[in-house]
Amino acid sequence: DVVVLNEVGLSLAATCAAGDRILDVAVEGDFAYLADGTAGLKVFQISTLTCGYGELSTTGKAFGVAVDGDYAYLAAGAAGLHVIDVTDPSNPVFADSCDTPGRAYAVAVDGAVAYVADEAGGFIAVDVEGEPTPTLVSQVETAGNAEGVGVLDEIAYVADGSGGVVAFDVSDPNDPGQLWACSEAGVQAMDIAVSGDYAYV
Numbered sequence: 484d485v486v487v488l489n490e491v492g493l494s495l496a497a498t499c500a501a502g503d504r505i506l507d508v509a510v511e512g513d514f515a516y517l518a519d520g521t522a523g524l525k526v527f528q529i530s531t532l533t534c535g536y537g538e539l540s541t542t543g544k545a546f547g548v549a550v551d552g553d554y555a556y557l558a559a560g561a562a563g564l565h566v567i568d569v570t571d572p573s574n575p576v577f578a579d580s581c582d583t584p585g586r587a588y589a590v591a592v593d594g595a596v597a598y599v600a601d602e603a604g605g606f607i608a609v610d611v612e613g614e615p616t617p618t619l620v621s622q623v624e625t626a627g628n629a630e631g632v633g634v635l636d637e638i639a640y641v642a643d644g645s646g647g648v649v650a651f652d653v654s655d656p657n658d659p660g661q662l663w664a665c666s667e668a669g670v671q672a673m674d675i676a677v678s679g680d681y682a683y684v
Contacts, residue, residue: 487527496532497534501517501520504520509549509550513528513529514527514572515529516569522538522545524555525538537572537573538575539577541567543561547588547590549597553569554568554578555569556590557590559587560588563580563587564580566579580617581617581619583604584601584607588629589631589632591633598634599632602630604622605622605623605629605641606625606629606632606641607621621656623659626643627647627671631673631674634653634677635677635678637652641675642684644673646672647664648682648684649665650663650664
């Protein structure tokens with residue numbers, strides 16, 4: 484379920500039942516986009532607290548979601564990266580896809596590039612410029628299993644399972660360079676968010 488809390492006093496405002504399991508959420512404007520496992524993409528309208536405002540069944544299992552402009556990007560497990568037109572959030576339309584080497588678990592979008600954390604493939608950059616015909620432009624295998632990704636100021640941060648956190652310079656997405664890695668024995672880095680001077684893992 485998705486639970487929406489009122490900011491004042493954190494009281495329950497609404498719930499949204501999952502078709503499978505809601506594994507990730509991205510908010511853009513008045514809408515929350517939900518990666519709903521084998522059920523695909525769901526759209527929740529925030530202003531009216533409307534669950535199931537829009538939805539789209541997809542191949543693969545939707546593990547991660549990111550939204551940029553008129554498009555939502557789904558990390559769809561063994562089905563790779565899906566690009567979905569959400570110009571009308573009540574009627575999402577499949578636009579295209581890009582296969583990845585393993586299971587796509589997370590996605591972050593920065594401009595014309597979608598960065599994918601792929602369990603077997605590591606850190607992957609996909610060109611999504613213009614009319615979405617996504618093309619894999621680079622791949623860097625990581626020491627662990629890439630589970631999460633965040634991008635800020637031309638640096639991508641990967642939550643790499645047993646490999647900890649790995650940072651890449653993506654000023655040239657065609658040739659990302661590793662900047663550093665940080666790990667701790669026995670700790671699995673499963674997801675990551677970056678803001679300001681900090682990465683939250």
